[in-house]
Amino acid sequence: MSNNMVPVGLSNRHIHLSKEHVEILFGQGHELTPIKDLVQPGQFACEEKVDIVGPKGTLKGVRVLGPARSKTQVEISFTDGFALGVKAPVRNSGDLAGTPGAKIVGPKGEVTIEEGVIVAARHLHMHTSDAEKFGLKDQDVVSIKVEGQRGLIFNNVLVRAGETHALELHVDMEEGNAAGLKNGMMLEVIK
């Protein structure tokens, strides 16, 4: 086995909420309730869910990920975008200018965001020490090779290296299914 192996994490649709929106959707003073730690340090899945409403349809029960962020961001698949009736572009997290909005409905209230609905660009998180080991640095672009019946090579994979990152390739469910992936599978990084 190559030494350049990384584990994959499949991202299902989810939402990051600003503190202001947490309170609008779940009530004044509400704090998000962690139910499961994610691989990335300090990140967690929450008990809370919301509905995302677009011009054509609704995604019900979309999981909130914590902690609260400075800006609300909805991450969906292309198929979800079709169901909602919004043309969400492939974007890196936080790069929300010009993206479509949606209505977000919680148990205590609702809010309409003017932008923030994206299809997340695949990316490879790694700690600074991993980056050193791999001979890579933050913002490098690599390829990832998948073996097997649905074997393929993902090109244009952005490296996000830093002290707060843990080694993990993030792809969405459609990318994962296209390659026959399951959470935690080890994949080869090709420079």
Next chain:
Amino acid sequence: MSNNMVPVGLSNRHIHLSKEHVEILFGQGHELTPIKDLVQPGQFACEEKVDIVGPKGTLKGVRVLGPARSKTQVEISFTDGFALGVKAPVRNSGDLAGTPGAKIVGPKGEVTIEEGVIVAARHLHMHTSDAEKFGLKDQDVVSIKVEGQRGLIFNNVLVRAGETHALELHVDMEEGNAAGLKNGMMLEVIK
């Protein structure tokens, strides 16, 4: 542009029915009603739709493709399989031994198949004359390169060449979305 370019066709979930099952689901003597020719000669989308029922859920309004075949075959995505509660494997068309079954519900009746639910393996149709031009033959395995933000290389693409085939790469919606594809985009064949 390379001379080795092929157009892509994205396959949404669909079902091929045997003549016997057409009559069970839509009534005795019923003939499928073509509404749109497909790229592959003699193949067509039908007005008819059915519901596919699994242990965990139902896919409503699944399009029937014609003409009738010797054996009923349901082609879904991994996500669809999860929704149905069946573990459909990646298979070539017609290779149904040991695949899961499902209940199929039409307006006039229903039928339960013991096997026939698959995730279609991606494949490249081409006429014999295309195969000659590409330097390929039936059952060869090639790779397909996709450029762009979600650029990737699909490996393990089976060539299906013959007198009744037209040049077209078939991938499912998850593979198409993972690569940012739209119907008819031209992609490069890599031997």
